[in-house]
Amino acid sequence: VALRLQRNGLTRIRPLEGGLHLWRSRNFPVDELKPLRVITP
Amino acid sequence: VTDLDALDVLVRYGYVILFVFVLAEQVGLPIPAVPALLGVGALAGAGRMSLLLAFAAVLAASLPADLGWYELGRRRGRAVLGLLCRISLEPDSCVRRTENLFTRAGRKALLVAKFFPGLSAIASPLAGMVGVGRVSFVVLDSLGAVLWSGTWMGLGYLFSDALELIAAHVTRLGHYALVAAACALVAYVVLKFTQRQRIFRSLRTARITADELKRRLEAGDAGLVVVDTRSALDVSTEPYAVHGAIWIAAEEIDARQHELPRDREIVLYCT
Numbered sequence: 001v002a003l004r005l006q007r008n009g010l011t012r013i014r015p016l017e018g019g020l021h022l023w024r025s026r027n028f029p030v031d032e033l034k035p036l037r038v039i040t041p
Numbered sequence: 042v043t044d045l046d047a048l049d050v051l052v053r054y055g056y057v058i059l060f061v062f063v064l065a066e067q068v069g070l071p072i073p074a075v076p077a078l079l080g081v082g083a084l085a086g087a088g089r090m091s092l093l094l095a096f097a098a099v100l101a102a103s104l105p106a107d108l109g110w111y112e113l114g115r116r117r118g119r120a121v122l123g124l125l126c127r128i129s130l131e132p133d134s135c136v137r138r139t140e141n142l143f144t145r146a147g148r149k150a151l152l153v154a155k156f157f158p159g160l161s162a163i164a165s166p167l168a169g170m171v172g173v174g175r176v177s178f179v180v181l182d183s184l185g186a187v188l189w190s191g192t193w194m195g196l197g198y199l200f201s202d203a204l205e206l207i208a209a210h211v212t213r214l215g216h217y218a219l220v221a222a223a224c225a226l227v228a229y230v231v232l233k234f235t236q237r238q239r240i241f242r243s244l245r246t247a248r249i250t251a252d253e254l255k256r257r258l259e260a261g262d263a264g265l266v267v268v269d270t271r272s273a274l275d276v277s278t279e280p281y282a283v284h285g286a287i288w289i290a291a292e293e294i295d296a297r298q299h300e301l302p303r304d305r306e307i308v309l310y311c312t
Contacts, residue, residue, distance in 0.1 A: 001270045001291045001294050001309055001311075002247075002309055004294060004295065005294065005298060005301070005307065005309075008295075008298055009303065010298065010301060010303055010307060012305065012306045012307060013247060013306075013307050013309060014247050014248060014249040014265075014306055014307065014308050014309070015247065015248050015249070015308075015309050015310065016248070016249055016251065016254060016267075016283070016308055016309065016310035017248045017249065017250045017251060018251055019310045019311050019312050020269070020271070020279065020281070020282070020283065020310055020311070020312055021312055022251050023251050023254075023283055023310070024281065026251055026255075028251060028255050028283070028284075029255075029258075029283075029284035030281040030282060030283060030284055031281065031282050031283075031284050031285070031286070032280060032281055033276055033280040033281060033282055033288070
């Protein structure tokens with residue numbers, strides 16, 4: 001995604017280190033999203 | 042070893058060869074099982090092998106491997122995909138394509154996942170992650186394996202004459218064909234690996250840490266936009282986002298990039 005955006009002229013791209021997993025593991029603030037689609041077991 | 046000996050070896054150990062190739066592919070290694078399936082189908086067409094035993098070999102190889110990945114996905118979640126990422130040559134796109142397939146088709150994705158190279162190993166842990174039941178998984182995965190192997194072996198069976206001609210040409214070329222195939226495989230792996238390393242190097246330099254992002258968000262820094270690029274399936278399994286982030290799934294990024302300001306830093310994250 002970062003490379004695609006860079007190729008289209010958005011040059012100030014910064015991937016978040018550790019992604020959402022690390023962010024949540026540090027108990028940093030999050031917003032709750034409504035589940036979009038659930039696959040029934 | 043004469044040509045006849047070599048063919049005899051192939052007929053004698055065909056099921057074992059098939060088992061090893063299918064197992065390697067299902068474990069996630071970049072080794073395609075399709076040539077082995079075509080070959081076995083062609084030999085079955087010539088009456089030298091049994092399709093029934095070939096199906097048994099395919100199931101014996103794929104089901105335990107898939108079930109192992111499924112259980113890991115069920116118990117360890119996304120950490121398993123991280124492990125597969127380290128094995129696969131195109132992990133990021135392959136994980137995303139599999140997730141999209143699951144989002145569109147649900148459990149039925151297991152029936153067709155094996156037709157897409159690189160997807161089949163990801164499909165099993167993903168099925169475990171999204172909560173597909175064990176019995177459903179075994180049934181759908183077995184049907185998928187039969188469908189996939191049956192298609193390729195069926196093609197080998199139908200075109201056994203043509204495949205025999207190709208095999209004869211390859212045999213005449215002898216070691217040169219083997220060396221050329223090995224070189225092509227090594228070149229492919231090296232190319233993919235260096236491409237991947239180059240991408241990671243360029244992104245590593247620009248990364249933002251969680252601490253820095255939190256600090257800047259708390260300070261009300263208007264110079265950045267946070268974008269959640271996870272797929273719909275990821276959002277369904279983990280319905281949380283970094284505070285203030287906008288959600289644009291990776292597959293929508295081209296269509297919606299006009300929403301992103303060019304004069305601000307764009308922080309991207311996935312799982």
